Amino acid sequence: MQENTENLYARPHRRFNLLTNEWVLVSPHRTQRPWQGQVEDKPKEKQPEYDPNCYLCPGNERAGGAVNPDYQDTFVFTNDYAALLPDTPEAEQNENDLLIAESERGLSRVICFSPRHDLTLAKMSTKEIRRVVDVWAAQYEEIGAIDYIKSVQIFENRGAMMGASNPHPHGQIWANESLPNETVKELNASRAYFEKHGRSLLSDYLKTELEKGERIVHQNKHFVTLVPFWAVYPFETLVISRRQTSAISDLTANERDGLADILRETTANYDLLFDTPFPYTMGFHQRPTDGEDYPELHLHAHFYPPLLRSATIRKFMVGYELLGSPQRDITPETAAEMLRELKEK
Ligand SMILES: [Zn+2]
Numbered sequence: 645m646q647e648n649t650e651n652l653y654a655r656p657h658r659r660f661n662l663l664t665n666e667w668v669l670v671s672p673h674r675t676q677r678p679w680q681g682q683v684e685d686k687p688k689e690k691q692p693e694y695d696p697n698c699y700l701c702p703g704n705e706r707a708g709g710a711v712n713p714d715y716q717d718t719f720v721f722t723n724d725y726a727a728l729l730p731d732t733p734e735a736e737q738n739e740n741d742l743l744i745a746e747s748e749r750g751l752s753r754v755i756c757f758s759p760r761h762d763l764t765l766a767k768m769s770t771k772e773i774r775r776v777v778d779v780w781a782a783q784y785e786e787i788g789a790i791d792y793i794k795s796v797q798i799f800e801n802r803g804a805m806m807g808a809s810n811p812h813p814h815g816q817i818w819a820n821e822s823l824p825n826e827t828v829k830e831l832n833a834s835r836a837y838f839e840k841h842g843r844s845l846l847s848d849y850l851k852t853e854l855e856k857g858e859r860i861v862h863q864n865k866h867f868v869t870l871v872p873f874w875a876v877y878p879f880e881t882l883v884i885s886r887r888q889t890s891a892i893s894d895l896t897a898n899e900r901d902g903l904a905d906i907l908r909e910t911t912a913n914y915d916l917l918f919d920t921p922f923p924y925t926m927g928f929h930q931r932p933t934d935g936e937d938y939p940e941l942h943l944h945a946h947f948y949p950p951l952l953r954s955a956t957i958r959k960f961m962v963g964y965e966l967l968g969s970p971q972r973d974i975t976p977e978t979a980a981e982m983l984r985e986l987k988e989k
């Protein structure tokens with residue numbers, strides 16, 4: 645059903661998130677309201693190439709006493725403060741279906757993207773990011789091959805606003821024996837769509853978005869960055885592979901280059917938006933590593949940036965958003981246009 649959406653999008657409305665089966669409230673008329681709330685400090689712009697006090701820089705000692713090697717491109721190690729541990733003994737609780745808990749085995753690793761303390765994905769070359777893509781793929785395969793591991797979550801928290809404790813460019817992997825909430829939601833929605841239509845949800849969604857064009861931000865031969873129709877964060881984006889595949893390790897060499905290039909473009913463009921190193925949480929959704937085929941799943945990455953309207957004003961998830969549904973002011977179409985215009989400058 646094709647409707648004239650102009651009136652719909654200009655007034656309060658809600659949009660359906662296909663991936664999670666949840667709704668988001670959009671209030672475009674509120675974009676002019678004055679801001680008297682919390683203002684964050686603008687992040688320190690200049691970082692040194694090497695910081696003797698950084699526990700991620702080459703040759704430095706970490707909290708646990710280990711010394712980092714003199715690494716040249718990327719470096720992976722087990723998190724010294726891992727949230728998940730491989731030797732957790734099995735245990736469970738269920739009291740009258742009211743108090744339910746179970747032990748969780750897993751592991752957490754840290755990936756340094758570069759020996760340079762001051763380089764971010766946005767400042768790295770496509771070739772340098774390609775090495776990170778290869779490490780992600782190798783780690784996904786290696787950790788996924790551990791018999792009890794079902795989920796390998798690769799992500800990056802960038803910037804103090806997102807809780808990153810160290811400015812040195814690095815990402816994390818948390819892997820565990822059960823599927824996390826977001827994975828379960830997306831798996832259920834993707835499976836229902838696949839059973840009904842025989843194609844991956846994101847293949848069809850991407851096709852529709854490419855036809856409409858209004859939410860597309862970047863694209864190359866292998867990947868597309870767009871502001872999803874149901875985005876909650878003002879400048880949230882989704883990076884989707886054009887070919888349906890469900891893991892980074894399945895990508896061809898050319899596709900890996902395409903992923904590296906679109907990640908560079910997407911992050912560099914974000915930095916231009918408010919003239920600041922743009923904070924975000926970025927992470928991939930891939931198939932569970934239980935050895936099953938997942939033809940309904942489609943490799944993608946989410947970028948969740950907290951900034952609302954400047955380098956120092958962030959979005960909070962409070963009030964109605966905690967109790968009811970998430971809400972945004974500017975429409976995803978406006979956000980995509982703002983991001984596209986930067987690119988054309
Ligand atoms: Zn460092």
Ligand SMILES: [Zn+2]
Nearest residue numbers: 663830929946
């Ligand atoms: Zn996802």
